């Protein structure tokens with residue numbers, strides 16, 4: 001880690017940049033929510049100057065995200081709404097001037113939400129706000145009425161003896177830590193992913209979790225879950241944070257708590273999805289690809305604005321800025337709107353499979369899938385060309401950090417596993433998990449100035465990577 005950091009600082013000074021921002025500068029950006037780090041003395045090419053100025057003065061990404069979230073709204077993978085989003089993306093990509101616009105189809109297992117209600121029936125009867133987790137099986141239509149068994153965390157459930165939860169509804173609590181880089185998500189998300197399996201193994205009838213999120217609003221957070229193959233699947237839902245608090249208070253009285261839980265989602269069989277692709281074809285090496293993207297699908301509760309309408313707006317908006325400037329890259333810049341990300345990175349996997357033969361021609365890839373907050377740091381996975389990435393970072397006034405474990409975004413993961421070099425603009429996601437996968441993920445949460453900063457970053461990355469001789473391998 002140290003040698004990478006040293007290399008990046010050396011690279012910056014070798015390029016004649018006056019300052020490299022420190023970690024605390026990045027923190028200041030996060031704390032104040034301001035997009036721009038104090039101006040660096042960077043000599044920008046006229047092309048880059050145009051791209052960055054046009055991005056910052058414009059509303060390219062913001063407008064595209066507004067169009068998607070307004071005209072399509074929620075777009076759950078495999079549904080007619082996701083199909084309408086593909087049609088929308090084809091029309092939008094063509095309208096901004098991208099070439100080779102096409103859909104690359106694939107199939108997914110469909111799933112849709114049904115009735116979702118929860119009531120405490122004893123000792124203090126009242127309704128709770130709940131939502132099914134993606135992929136969950138259903139309760140009987142009349143629901144399950146059972147005693148609640150409390151676990152303060154997923155780890156506490158894992159440590160519980162085998163068996164002993166027969167006939168119970170398991171409640172898994174546990175808070176998620178708020179952090180600008182979303183570091184609390186991985187640990188907090190274990191109960192969502194594997195709660196049904198761990199409770200099912202011990203004989204439980206159903207599971208409710210405290211939503212994986214950092215807010216205290218009465219919105220439950222959905223998200224995909226998985227069943228282990230050798231355990232009987234049981235239904236699982238997420239309570240909003242205030243409802244989880246309420247349930248805990250009732251449990252703390254020491255009385256026997258009974259709940260009636262009705263969740264009736266269903267599998268809908270094999271359904272169509274697809275990745276939508278558009279390109280700015282390279283003038284000298286058209287077969288070499290710089291990939292930028294976001295995911296087109298969303299959860300069904302909100303309108304998928306921060307997750308991930310913003311990523312579609314940022315990546316397509318960056319391409320639009322380049323096209324508007326009339327600039328011609330040497331390599332091809334490919335914009336990908338991935339399908340079916342939320343339900344298991346199915347679009348990213350399909351892309352890596354369908355493009356296997358040309359993955360070695362993918363020069364550099366990045367995805368925006370962490371909301372609409374301004375970027376405050378640039379990361380690169382192991383690879384060459386750190387001076388070039390440092391140049392991208394400095395051009396938009398951001399500190400550069402060479403990592404050993406950076407992924408370029410969820411849909412980029414499968415191609416990164418096959419050797420495609422990746423980088424990432426770390427966005428300020430301090431509020432991301434307040435909204436993530438809730439009915440409150442809507443367009444009004446997005447700030448145009450933050451979107452413009454992201455578009456400037458993506459346009460800079462795409463332009464530099466498409467014109468350098470570096471291969472980043």
Ligand SMILES: [Zn+2]
Nearest residue numbers: 295307308369
């Ligand atoms: Zn996402």
